[in-house]
Amino acid sequence: MRRFSFQDKLNLLSKLTLRRVWNGLCVLASYYSSKYTGKPVQWGLPVSISIEPTTSCNLRCPECPSGLRSFTRDTGMLQTDFFRKTIDQLHRNLFYLVFYFQGEPYLNPAFLEMVRNASQKKIYTATSTNAHYLTEDNARRIIESGLDRLIISIDGTTQEVYEQYRVGANCKKYSTARRVS
Numbered sequence: 001m002r003r004f005s006f007q008d009k010l011n012l013l014s015k016l017t018l019r020r021v022w023n024g025l026c027v028l029a030s031y032y033s034s035k036y037t038g039k040p041v042q043w044g045l046p047v048s049i050s051i052e053p054t055t056s057c058n059l060r061c062p063e064c065p066s067g068l069r070s071f072t073r074d075t076g077m078l079q080t081d082f083f084r085k086t087i088d089q090l091h092r093n094l095f096y097l098v099f100y101f102q103g104e105p106y107l108n109p110a111f112l113e114m115v116r117n118a119s120q121k122k123i124y125t126a127t128s129t130n131a132h133y134l135t136e137d138n139a140r141r142i143i144e145s146g147l148d149r150l151i152i153s154i155d156g157t158t159q160e161v162y163e164q165y166r167v168g169a170n171c172k173k174y175s176t177a178r179r180v181s
């Protein structure tokens with residue numbers, strides 16, 4: 001379950017601007033108007049979006065399309081130009097950017113550059129990783145990028161338990177991540 005610490009809540013609130021608050025109220029008003037009148041309206045723009053830096057992954061988790069290599073779309077990397085254009089269009093109203101879905105974000109070499117770009121526009125950024133790429137150098141670059149929330153998926157504390165779901169994973173990798181975090 002996701003938990004926001006007090007510090008994290010303050011950080012989240014610091015991303016609010018008058019325009020973002022107004023946009024959020026418009027989205028809320030659209031929802032209630034559509035619900036009670038039965039006529040769909042849309043007055044606001046997205047307050048939150050989810051972007052996949054990549055659909056590829058180094059692991060083979062059995063419930064994940066990326067792990068199963070079972071996408072019906074191409075596996076590839078999000079291109080920086082496309083990302084920048086999208087954020088340039090949305091950032092005045094956008095409040096929260098989820099940087100993951102299916103795939104390991106750190107496989108995209110431009111991932112932290114994208115995080116930095118979003119952070120500079122005062123958007124709250126969150127990602128999730130299997131921790132296999134959290135080297136000391138990457139840990140430093142993550143902090144410098146301005147990433148607000150880092151979720152590390154760990155499913156066991158021994159190799160035997162861990163690899164039951166995280167097929168192909170190496171328990172020692174997140175031990176390294178723990179040492180540098």
Ligand code: SF4
Pocket residue numbers: 057058059060061064065066067068102103104130166
């Ligand atoms: S680590 Fe994440 S993205 Fe990779 S196969 Fe497992 S669930 Fe899917």
